[in-house]
Amino acid sequence: TYVNDKFLEISKYSKEELIGKTHKIINSGYHDKTFFAHLWKTVSAGKVWRGEVKNRAKDGMYYWVHTTIVPFLDENSRPYQYVAIRTDITEKVNALEQISEERARTIYSEKMATLGQLAAGVAHELGNPMGSIVSWLEVVSHAVKTNTLQELELEKTLESVRERAQYMQNIISSMLTYSRDGSRDPHVTVNLALTIEKVLSYCSYKIRKTNTKIIKKF
Numbered sequence: 001t002y003v004n005d006k007f008l009e010i011s012k013y014s015k016e017e018l019i020g021k022t023h024k025i026i027n028s029g030y031h032d033k034t035f036f037a038h039l040w041k042t043v044s045a046g047k048v049w050r051g052e053v054k055n056r057a058k059d060g061m062y063y064w065v066h067t068t069i070v071p072f073l074d075e076n077s078r079p080y081q082y083v084a085i086r087t088d089i090t091e092k093v094n095a096l097e098q099i100s101e102e103r104a105r106t107i108y109s110e111k112m113a114t115l116g117q118l119a120a121g122v123a124h125e126l127g128n129p130m131g132s133i134v135s136w137l138e139v140v141s142h143a144v145k146t147n148t149l150q151e152l153e154l155e156k157t158l159e160s161v162r163e164r165a166q167y168m169q170n171i172i173s174s175m176l177t178y179s180r181d182g183s184r185d186p187h188v189t190v191n192l193a194l195t196i197e198k199v200l201s202y203c204s205y206k207i208r209k210t211n212t213k214i215i216k217k218f
Contacts, residue, residue: 001081010065010088012058023084028056043071046079052089064093125171125204129164136161174198193218 003018011018011026018025031054042049049069056062065086071079136157143149200207200214207214 006088007086010057010063011055012061017058026055026057028054028062030054030062039069043069043082044079046071046073046077052093053086063088063090065089122171122175125201126168129168133161133164170198 001019003015007018008015013025039049039051048071049067051067052064053067054062054064066089068085070083070085072081072083074080140149140154140157143153196216200216206212
């Protein structure tokens with residue numbers, strides 16, 4: 001029913017385009033339905049709602065406003081009118097997003113640098129089981145060619161190959177997980193003792209090389 005000049009300036013709409021319309025005209029699509037459902041549930045109950053809203057101007061540009069919606073109540077304590085008071089916080093939100101992105105890039109760069117440092121140790125950790133697998137396969141191949149292959153020995157060899165292949169797969173999987181940008185991933189509960197064991201396993205080459213003694217107390 002009413003808009004001031006500041007609203008016209010930030011939304012890029014004229015007064016004629018806004019009067020009689022709902023706020024859907026500036027809906028950015030950023031917020032989900034539950035966000036607005038909570039908003040209207042609050043003000044419909046006669047309570048003041050406060051929050052930050054991302055809107056879209058007529059020219060397609062997005063802007064953020066800190067919003068306070070105040071319901072006016074009739075003699076039966078029912079809202080008959082709402083007044084929205086908004087403060088433009090676009091620059092503040094953009095600055096925080098930029099800081100967040102820069103922090104994420106910094107963390108990612110540090111992770112990649114650490115990954116490079118771990119490469120030598122990981123290569124060694126993969127080299128040992130890979131060498132064992134190749135040796136066992138050569139033994140099996142020779143036994144097949146000379147017709148001296150024993151079933152029991154074959155089962156033991158294959159089990160050893162599977163164990164070392166799984167070990168290598170776990171290392172590769174963990175390194176891929178570490179190298180990806182997980183800054184936006186949801187938090188999950190992890191087994192810290194198991195995580196420590198994995199870290200010590202992947203760093204075992206460097207630990208041995210530096211004669212470092214590890215003491216674990218769980």
